[in-house]
Amino acid sequence: MKDIVVIKCGGSTIAELSEEFFKSVVTMQKNGKHPIIVHGGGPAINQLLQKLDIKSEFVDGLRKTTEDVLDTAEMVLCGKVNKQVVTSLHQAxxxxxxxxxxxxKLIEVKPVNEGMLGYVGEPTKVNTNLLLSLMELNMIPVVAPIGMNNEGTHYNVNADSAAGAIAKELGAEQLVFVTDVDGILKDGKCLEKVSTEEIESYIADGTIYGGMIPKVKAALSTLTGNIQSVMIMNGKSTNVGKDGSVQGTTIIKSKIKLYVS
Ligand SMILES: Nc1ncnc2c1ncn2[C@@H]1O[C@H](COP(=O)(O)OP(=O)(O)O)[C@@H](O)[C@H]1O
Ligand SMILES: CC(=O)N[C@@H](CCC(=O)OP(=O)(O)O)C(=O)O
Incomplete structure (x- = not known):
């Protein structure tokens, strides 16, 4: 299906997304696009883990996931955050x-590194039939990033990699990461355009770290497919330029001159 736009809403910003944001997703659909929302929920998972006195830590933006952490993440992502996002879209x-x-069986996964990260999965296959059927019915699918292997074991999937895999499999037109920063920052400034070649060196020199790593890795893997560019933008501010264009960082396939806004 053409005109698919995958929007990943980061847990960092989800509670602050405005009514206007959800209205713009609904308007996008009324104008003929097919939006799909994939959401995170890292901070909400942290809060419940803290209440339950369960420890967790991150390695390069991925949460080490024991059985208890997986249960908690699944409760928060599928039970709470997912239904909040669905409600906001209905309200809009x-x-x-x-x-x-x-x-x-939307997201089939294999473990990333069971010894080091436990129940953290990376998508191996996305079964898009259900998404396509929902979109045919004018529904906006809202996806929580919990995946499953062939044996039925559930895994915690980073929402950025879930969004990237879904966008790639659907041959989406656009992939947008909505987060709590204006885009990829370097020396305090937001980079307007970054090429795939530059991403690797920014990870190596520490410019890109933590939660930004899964985003750029998902962008790199998606850009091998249909998508021509991936955008990272701030959900906490409007970030719309005078000409109506959305501001943020665009990650592009080819190496071009870097513009600093
Ligand atoms: N170069 C960078 N530019 C901007 N943010 C970065 C960069 N490197 C790491 N980050 C971190 O990535 C975070 C966004 O990722 P994350 O916290 O996982 O958000 P989300 O919940 O939206 O996925 C930023 O708040 C920032 O701390
Ligand atoms: C394996 C892994 O890291 N899973 C993430 C899933 C949620 C997520 O990705 O939320 P954000 O969008 O807020 O980052 C986690 O447990 O936090």
């Missing part, structure tokens, strides 16, 4: 359906 006048990567 849209029709949305929430699902996790287990529903319709």
């Amino acid at each position: 006048g849209g029709q949305a359906v929430g699902l996790s990567g287990c529903d319709g």
